[in-house]
Amino acid sequence: MFERALVQKLVDRMNEPRRFIQMVVGPRQTGKTTAVYQALSHLNQPTRFVSADEPSILTADWLKGEWSQARLLAQDSEDGAILVIDEIQKMPQWSTTVKFLWDEDARLGTNLRVILTGSSALLLRKGMKESLMGRFEVLRSTHWIYEECREAFGYTLDEFLYFGGYPGSAELRVDPVRWMQYMGDSIVEPTISQDILQMEEIRKPALMRALFMLGATYSGQELSYTKILGQLQDAGNTVTLAHYLALLGSAGLLTGLGKFSHELVRARKSSPRFMVEDTSLMVYASGTTREKLDQDSTWRGHLVESAVGAYLLTRAQEERFEVYYWRDRNHEVDFVIRKGNALTAIEVKSGRIKGVGGGLEFMKRNPEALVHIVGSPHLPLEDFLLGRVRLFK
Numbered sequence: 001m002f003e004r005a006l007v008q009k010l011v012d013r014m015n016e017p018r019r020f021i022q023m024v025v026g027p028r029q030t031g032k033t034t035a036v037y038q039a040l041s042h043l044n045q046p047t048r049f050v051s052a053d054e055p056s057i058l059t060a061d062w063l064k065g066e067w068s069q070a071r072l073l074a075q076d077s078e079d080g081a082i083l084v085i086d087e088i089q090k091m092p093q094w095s096t097t098v099k100f101l102w103d104e105d106a107r108l109g110t111n112l113r114v115i116l117t118g119s120s121a122l123l124l125r126k127g128m129k130e131s132l133m134g135r136f137e138v139l140r141s142t143h144w145i146y147e148e149c150r151e152a153f154g155y156t157l158d159e160f161l162y163f164g165g166y167p168g169s170a171e172l173r174v175d176p177v178r179w180m181q182y183m184g185d186s187i188v189e190p191t192i193s194q195d196i197l198q199m200e201e202i203r204k205p206a207l208m209r210a211l212f213m214l215g216a217t218y219s220g221q222e223l224s225y226t227k228i229l230g231q232l233q234d235a236g237n238t239v240t241l242a243h244y245l246a247l248l249g250s251a252g253l254l255t256g257l258g259k260f261s262h263e264l265v266r267a268r269k270s271s272p273r274f275m276v277e278d279t280s281l282m283v284y285a286s287g288t289t290r291e292k293l294d295q296d297s298t299w300r301g302h303l304v305e306s307a308v309g310a311y312l313l314t315r316a317q318e319e320r321f322e323v324y325y326w327r328d329r330n331h332e333v334d335f336v337i338r339k340g341n342a343l344t345a346i347e348v349k350s351g352r353i354k355g356v357g358g359g360l361e362f363m364k365r366n367p368e369a370l371v372h373i374v375g376s377p378h379l380p381l382e383d384f385l386l387g388r389v390r391l392f393k
Helices: 005-015 032-040 060-075 094-108 122-128 146-153 159-163 167-172 174-195 206-215 225-231 238-250 264-268 279-287 297-319 358-366 381-385
Strands: 021-026 045-049 079-084 112-119 136-140 254-259 273-276 322-328 331-339 341-349 372-373
Touching: 005 032, 005 112, 005 136, 005 225, 005 322, 021 032, 021 341, 032 045, 032 079, 032 094, 032 112, 032 238, 045 060, 045 358, 060 079, 060 094, 060 112, 094 112, 146 159, 146 167, 146 225, 146 381, 159 297, 167 174, 174 206, 174 238, 174 279, 206 264, 206 273, 206 279, 264 341, 273 279, 273 297, 279 331, 297 322, 297 331, 297 341, 297 372, 297 381, 322 358, 341 358, 358 372
Parallel strands: 021 112, 021 136, 045 079, 079 112, 254 322, 341 372
Antiparallel strands: 254 273, 322 331, 331 341
16 A cells, blocks of 8 residues: 555654644645555554544543543553544643643653644644644644555556545546546535634635635636625625635645745735645636546646645745745746745646746846746646655755
8 A cells, every 4th residue: 555755654643752733734634544454564562543523522521531542551661652633633722731631741761652634724723832842743634646646556647637645535537427426525614613603703604615716717717806795795805815814725726826025014915816735626726627637738737737736835835934925917927936045937838828938037137046837848837746856946
């Protein structure tokens, strides 16, 4: 069975002396629980695995009881034990109880290692940075990239562009109608109606859904908040839209890329360029058939650009760099990435008509920058998505 790099990271952390709680976070249906199970199969310590999926039992007493059972396992084993709590964010005020129990183990010398899983960065904001500061490390379960899907499921490049990187949907690609239903029922709707709405007070959930559908359909394109307001009914104001877009991004669905500028204020005031976190979300929102990949060069172009953007966003989570776009009059660069003082402009030759020379103009203004032209003879799209090029100098 295929194992992601995340699995070995977990194994290595569990084989270290007890130091930190390991937080496995990532969007829904990216394989967090599977990765934990695979890691546990390589370990010798006794394990207690519990899930916070049942709301009726989620109290501090329940968590203390499960923790006590895991402590008994640790006491009977020379190598200690492992406690896994799946989807911990579903338990109210979980971080306070976890902090108390973890610190108690440290004080008593209990050799109990702990793995917690949770959906998206919403979990980070709701507990880890408040009660657990200095007590955890984060392991990210990102969307699957092309290299992983090709190795695990035998995807071709076009299959990856259309069906994206959710592992649970891979076997459904022979039945596009069923695949589309899976995307809505198992990923999009639960993420919005459960992961986001349970973690944040959303006054207009219908607006958030409409914003996702609009933004995902127009992935790879720049829209001002004023234009977005004109497309949505009962749209409220631009502040609300910006907040909802940030939440969709933190949940791993849809991001609004900012315009690159050396002036921070100007960058923040720019119109967002919509970018799905996985190309399957664009396909789902637009309801587009597979045949359109070959028939509509403009739509394919936006899908290709979204694949490059989603790949950069995934790598950015692990490698800690920022992703922007850049445009000045007729000059445009699809993506600008920055890591410290290192700067790279990425143009995507995707088949759609757009301004030329953006990369050269960007280099004139930023001579320290590296420029990649993805889709050129020197850098085919497949090579870029397979990670065969360095992103920075």
